Amino acid sequence: MSKQPIKRITSIKEIAQLAGCSIATVSNTLNNKGRISQEVREKVLEICEKHGYVPNSAGRNLRRQTMETVGLLFYPSTSAIFRNIFYAEIMEALEATMESRGYDLLLSGFDSSVADQHTPRFIRQGKVDGIILLGGFPRSEVRKLLGFSLPLLHLDSYRERIKIDYITTDGYAACGQIVDHLVNLGHRRIVFMAHAHEDTNADQREAGFLAAVNRHDLPKTLNPSMRDFYRTDDGYERLKPLLLGKRPPTAVICVNDTLAVELLEKLKDDGFSIPRDLTIFGYNDDRHSRSSSPPISTVKVDKAGLGRIGAETIINRIQNPETSVSSVLLPVELVHRGSEAPPKA
Structure with missing residues (x-):
């Protein structure tokens, strides 16, 4: 039966x-x-x-005047998040924590790079209780969204002098630690590279690099920061004359693993041997940094922690709107792999 x-x-x-x-x-x-x-x-x-x-949350939400839904935006286009392995890992923990707390995560087809793009419909129609800004949003976009008087969280970035909750990693300390480590290996000519986009994380990593260069009394002309390019191809074209010069850099610190892996491939294509000719350091500990040849030394970021704490923070802001602004810098650690070595004699 x-x-x-x-x-x-x-x-x-x-x-x-x-x-x-x-x-x-x-x-x-x-x-x-x-x-x-x-x-x-x-x-x-x-x-x-x-x-x-x-x-059925509809009646409960009506009484509480909440939607139990948080909107998520990614700059410049939310659709780009699915091509970014770093943020995809953060999203897993973010979504799981939101679900466990009874909240839904709503993604928008918003594209900030389109000049006449309207504010996402879910914001204009009041369909969300709060908004998570994932990644490096320009200051102007953050201020525009502040005008809707919704709880905002900037996740994996922040904007100075804009008082909203944020969670990111301590890039200043991390890049200082990388320089310390490279100096201990014998390096005295180190380049920092980051794209020219408006990006507070890049600003902090660059500041940590420059402070460490100054701390070790390294010549600034031989330890420059390069942030005048938008495409990796252009950045490499700026780097290559230095590598072929009389006093070439012996190490490069990249703002993230994506740039590090792309530079690695271009260097290998031009006959450079890594790490014999050049040490490369990345940031984020993405999957690509582990699978490249050689694997790239990098900075390990607690991506699950970013997602989990991000979810808890925005929910706390929704439920307790009068609490003081939360500013969280997560610690990081260096990961040493095959892309680093002492400089050639």
Whole structure:
């Protein structure tokens, strides 16, 4: 005889009948309110799970004037997030934590690079309780979104003098540590490279590099920062004359692993041997940095931590809008791989 399927329940009245308690008790249990005994609470939740009951949030949201939904934007286009392995890993933890807290994450087809692009519809129509800005948003875009008076979180970046919650990594300290390590290996001619985009993370990593150069009394002319290019091809064309000069750099610190891997391939194509001719350091510990040949030394970032803390922070801001602004710098650690070596004698 075949086993009868468990009936799916769609109302708290049915839950109350099975649990032998009032509808109010079930409602308070599901909303984590009131004084409900542990025994009754566990019984109600067990019945809900057994019968596949999912609370209808529409009425609850109407009473609370919330949507239990957070919008996510990525600059310049949200669609680009699916091509970025670094942010894809952050997204996994972000989404999982939001789900565990009963919130949905809503992505928009917003494209900031289009001049006449309207603000995302989910913001204009009030469909979200807050917004996560993932990555390096220009200051003008952040200020524009502030005008909607919604809780904002800047995740993996921030903008100075704009008072919103942010979480990022300590790039200043990390790049200082890289310089310290390279100097200990014997390097005295080191280049920092980052794209020319407006990017506070790049600013902080560059500042950490320059401070360490000064701390070690390294000649600034032989330890430059290069941030005057938008494409990696152009950056490499700027670097190559230095490499062919009389006093070439012996190490390059890249603002991220994407730039490091792309430079590595161009250097190899031109006959350079890594790390014999040049040490390369990246940042982020992306999958590509581990699979490149040679694997690239880099800075390990707690991507899961960024996503998890980001979710907790925006939810806390939604539920407690008067709390003080949260500014979090996550610590990082250097990862040493095959792209580094002492300089040639």
